[in-house]
Structures are given as structure tokens and as C-alpha cells.
Amino acid sequence: MKKIxxxxxxxxxxxxxxxxxxxxxxxxxxxxCFGAVYQYSSWNKYWEGTFKRENLNLGTVSTKSIALxxxxxxxxxxxxxxxxxxxxxxxxxxxxxxxxxxxxxxxxVKYMPFEKTIGKATYSLYALGGLSAPVTDYSADYLPLxxxxxxxxxxxxxxxxxxxxxxFTTISAAYVKRDxxxxxxxxxxxxxxxxxxxVDMPDAISVNLRIGYRSTRxxxxxxxxxxxxQSGGFDITTNNMPFPSNTMNALKIGVNTKYTxxxxxxxxxxxxCNFVTEGRNxxxxxxxxxxxxxxxNLKKTAQENEK
Numbered sequence: 001m002k003k004i005x006x007x008x009x010x011x012x013x014x015x016x017x018x019x020x021x022x023x024x025x026x027x028x029x030x031x032x033c034f035g036a037v038y039q040y041s042s043w044n045k046y047w048e049g050t051f052k053r054e055n056l057n058l059g060t061v062s063t064k065s066i067a068l069x070x071x072x073x074x075x076x077x078x079x080x081x082x083x084x085x086x087x088x089x090x091x092x093x094x095x096x097x098x099x100x101x102x103x104x105x106x107x108x109v110k111y112m113p114f115e116k117t118i119g120k121a122t123y124s125l126y127a128l129g130g131l132s133a134p135v136t137d138y139s140a141d142y143l144p145l146x147x148x149x150x151x152x153x154x155x156x157x158x159x160x161x162x163x164x165x166x167x168f169t170t171i172s173a174a175y176v177k178r179d180x181x182x183x184x185x186x187x188x189x190x191x192x193x194x195x196x197x198x199v200d201m202p203d204a205i206s207v208n209l210r211i212g213y214r215s216t217r218x219x220x221x222x223x224x225x226x227x228x229x230q231s232g233g234f235d236i237t238t239n240n241m242p243f244p245s246n247t248m249n250a251l252k253i254g255v256n257t258k259y260t261x262x263x264x265x266x267x268x269x270x271x272x273c274n275f276v277t278e279g280r281n282x283x284x285x286x287x288x289x290x291x292x293x294x295x296x297n298l299k300k301t302a303q304e305n306e307k
Contacts, residue, residue, distance in 0.1 A: 021071075021081050021108055021110065021128070022128065022157060022159060022170070022172050022174075022208050022210075023161075023170055023210060023219075023221075024124055024126070024159070024161025024163065024168060024170045025214075025219075026073070026076060026077065026079055026110070026112055027071045027072065027073035027079045027295075028073050028076050029073045029074070029075045029076050030073060030297055030298050030299040030300075031072075031073045031295055031296065031297055031298070032070065032071070032072045032073070032295070032296050032298050033070065033071045033072075033293050033294070033295045033296075034068075034069065034070040034071075034293065034294060034296075035068075035069060035070075035268075035291055035292050035293030035294060036066055036067065036068050036069065036291055036292065037066070037067050037069065037270065037289055037290070037291030038064075038065070038066050038289065038290060038291060039063075039064070039065045039066075039067070039287060039288070039289035040062065040063070040064050040287070040288050040289070041062065041063045041065075041285045041286065041287040041288075042060055042061065042062040042063070042285060042286060043060070043061055043276075043283030043284050043285040043286070044058075044059065044060040044061070045283070045284045046144070046279075046281075046282060046283040046284060047279045047280050047281055047282060047284070048235070048236045048238065048281070049235035049236060049280065049281065050235075050280060052284065056093060056094075057093060057094040057095075057096075058091050058092075058093060058094055058096070058144070059091055059092035059093030059094065060091070060092040060093075061089070061090070061091050061092075061144050061145070061283060062089070062090050062091075062092075063087060063088070063089050063090075064087075064088045064090075065085045065086060065087045065088065065103075066085065066086050067083050067084065067085035067086070068083070068084050068085075069081070069082065069083045069084075069293075070082050072298075076112075077111060077112045077113070078109070078110070078111050078112075079109070079110040079111075080107070080108070080109055080110075081107070081108040081109075081110060082105065082106065082107050082108075083105070083106045084102065084103075084105045084106075084135065085102070085103045085104075086100070086101065086102055086103070087099075087100065087101065087102075087103045087147045087148070088100040089144075089145040089146070089147070090145075091145065096145055097145075098145050099138065099139075099142065099145055099146060099147050100147075101136050101138055101147055102135050102136045102147075103134065103135070103136075103138070103147045103148045104132045104133060104134050104135065104148055104150075105132065105133060105135050106130060106131070106132040107130065107131050107132070108128055108129065108130040108131075109128065109129045109130075110126060110127075110128045111126065111127045111128070112124060112125070112126050113125060113126075113127065120164055120165065121162060121163065121164040122161075122162070122163045122164075123160070123161070123162055124160070124161040124162075124163075125158075125159070125160055125161075126157075126158070126159040126160075126161070126172075127156075127157070127158060127159075128155075128156070128157040128158075128159065128172075128174070129154075129155070129156055129157075130153070130154070130155040130156075130157070131152075131153070131154055131155075132152065132153045133152045133153075134148065134150045134152075138150060139183075139184060140181055140183065140244045141183040141184060141185070141243070141244060143241060143242035143243065143244065143246075144241075144242055144283060146244075149178075149181070149201070149244050150181050150244070151178040151179050151180070151181050151201045151244070152178075152179040153176055153177065153178050153179070154176075154177045155174050155175065155176040155177070155206075156174060156175055157172050157173065157174035157206075158172065158173060158174075159171070159172035159173075160172070163214065166213050166214055166215050167212070167213060167214075168210075168211070168212060168213075168214050168221075169209075169210070169211050170208075170209070170210040170211075171207075171208070171209050171210075172207070172208050173205070173206070173207045173208075174205070174206045174207075174208075175203065175204075175205055176203055176204040176205070176206060177203050178201040178202070178203055178204070179201065180198055180199060180200055180201055181198075181199050181201060181244060182197045182198055182199070183197050183199055183244070184197070185197060188243070189237075190234045190243070190245065191234050199243075199244055199245050200232055200245060201232070201244065201245055202229045202230050202231065202232035202233040202245060202247065203229075203230040203232070204227055204228060204229050204230060204248075205227075205228050205230065206225070206226070206227050206228075207225070207226045208223065208224070208225045208226075209223070209224045209225075210222070210223050210224075210256075216260070217259065217260045217262065218257075218258070218259055218260075219256075219257065219258040219259075220255070220256075220257045221255065221256050221257075222253075222254075222255055223252075223253065223254045223255065223256055223272075223274065224251075224252070224253055225250075225251070225252045225253075225254070225274070226250070226251050226252075227248070227249060227250045227251075227252075228249050229246075229247040229248050229249055229280075232245065233245055233246055233247030233248070233281075234246060234247060235247060235280070235281055236281050242281060246281040247280055247281055248279075248280065248281050248282050249278075249279055249280040249281070249282070250276050250278075250279045250280075250282050251276065251277050251278040251279065252274045252275065252276050252277065253274065253275055253277055254272060254273055254274025254275065254287075255272050255273060255274075256270070256271075256272035257270065257271050257272055258270045266294050266295040266296070267292070267293070267294050268292070268293045268294075268295075269290070269291075269292060270289075270290065270291045270292075270293065271289065271290040271291070272288075272289055272290075273286070273287060273288045273289070274287050275287070
């Protein structure tokens with residue numbers, strides 16, 4: 001196999017914006033990669049439907065987060081990945097107070113059923129199943145400063161990877177099913193009045209394209225990511241706050257890098273950024289992140305402890 005198995009994969013929910021569990025790399029058997037990623041995201045313009053505007057009552061909306069993550073190689077073809085972020089939101093103007101706390105825990109199972117080398121190229125196919133759920137009782141009805149949307153989700157992603165030498169292309173598509181949520185009021189208005197505290201959440205489709213350079217020590221990639229809400233959402237009404245079931249579309253471009261230290265082969269540094277170029281009912285955010293990860297061979301560690 002010509003794949004790079006000694007790698008740490010990153011899973012962060014959509015609105016934290018860094019998503020590299022969807023790359024064409026697997027953690028090798030019995031290896032456990034763990035670490036943390038710090039991220040800063042901010043915007044001062046947003047789309048109210050398709051109309052881009054500013055809001056002087058908000059100023060700049062910023063989100064800081066630190067996520068604890070891990071990836072365990074059950075086998076060379078099967079990985080289990082988890083993530084738990086702590087989020088802190090803030091505005092530079094107005095009277096709305098930011099929120100801070102734990103957001104949603106995420107669990108992803110990543111399986112590689114097919115890998116074949118033909119000539120100088122390697123082709124791989126992956127299937128990813130994911131679940132997420134809130135771990136605290138935060139309020140989703142406080143956008144744009146809520147910690148998240150508080151919806152339990154399930155996702156299925158199909159991914160293909162092509163590598164020739166050190167250069168690769170990875171493309172994937174996912175369907176995200178979102179559970180309904182409840183809000184702390186007895187009625188709310190979308191396109192019509194709803195006399196209930198239950199909110200129907202629209203599902204979403206995510207498409208991701210990655211192109212770049214991949215070696216045993218360095219990965220550098222350009223990323224194009226498109227998130228599109230499905231039927232059931234609606235636009236923010238003029239001069240009103242966002243609502244959890246709004247249609248939320250985002251087209252992002254970005255770069256992601258990973259470097260493994262030569263003197264400490266188990267330690268990796270990751271960093272990157274992404275920018276929203278087009279959207280609907282979201283902020284035009286700029287996001288920057290960086291983190292540290294370390295790989296342990298649990299079987300080797302257990303054998304050493306037995307001696």
C-alpha cells in the first residue's frame with residue numbers, strides 16, 4: 001500500500017469550519033492520534049437571504065473555539081474519529097452578550113473498502129458515517145451568538161481519492177440528516193406562524209474537493225467546500241435575527257497544511273484558513289486555525305507496560 005497511514009484526521013462541525021476527516025488518509029491499526037485545534041472565525045457582513053449587509057448593532061461577530069479530537073485505527077481500513085469543541089462567541093458592538101461552553105460531540109466511522117494501484121497511480125474509495133449531538137443545554141435560538149444549532153445529526157459521505165506520486169485529488173459528497181429541535185418559546189414565525197416550540201430543521205448536502213501535495217511528512221492542499229440546505233428552510237426576514245431553521249448555504253475556499261516533525265515522528269502540526277465567498281443567511285466569515293496532534297501505538301505501549 002502506498003497510502004500514508006501515520007496521519008491524524010480532524011473532525012470539526014460545520015460552523016467551526018475545519019473539516020479534514022474527509023481526506024484520503026487512514027490511521028493505521030492500533031494507532032491512536034489525539035490532540036487539539038484552536039480556531040478563530042469572524043465576520044462583519046452577512047447575507048440576509050441573498051442580500052449582503054452590515055449590522056451596526058452587531059459590529060464584528062467572532063467565534064473562538066478549541067476542540068479536543070482523536071482518531072483510533074481499528075484496522076488499516078477502519079477508523080473511529082471523535083471531536084468535542086468548546087466555543088466562545090462575541091460581538092464588538094451592541095448589547096447582545098456572547099456565549100461560551102461545550103457544543104456538540106461528534107463521532108465518525110471511516111471505512112476504506114477499496115484501494116488499488118494501477119501503474120503509478122493509487123485509487124481509493126471511502127464511506128463515512130457520522131453522528132453528532134449537543135452535550136450541554138445551550139440555547140439554539142440565539143443566533144448569531146449561540147454555540148450551535150442544537151440538532152442531533154446523522155450523515156453519510158462517499159469519497160474518492162486519486163494519488164499519483166505526491167500529488168492527489170480527493171472529492172466527496174455527503175447527505176446530512178438533522179433532527180428537529182425545541183426553542184424556549186411557544187410560537188415563532190417563519191413564512192407562516194407556528195404555534196409550537198418544535199422547529200423542523202432542514203437537511204443539508206455537503207460537497208468537498210481537495211487538491212494538493214501529500215508526502216509522509218508534509219501535506220498541503222487547496223480546498224473548495226459547498227454546503228447547501230435542503231427544502232424546509234427560509235430566509236432571514238428584513239432586520240430580524242437569524243433563526244435555527246433558516247436556509248444556510250456556504251461556498252468556501254481555503255488551504256490546509258500538516259507537517260510531521262522529523263525528530264519527533266509522532267508529533268504533527270496542522271494549520272489552515274478558509275473564507276466564505278458566497279452564502280445565504282450566514283456571515284461572510286474568515287477562519288484561521290492551528291493545532292497539535294500526537295500518535296501513540298497502543299499495542300506497543302501495552303506490550304511495554306507488561307514488561
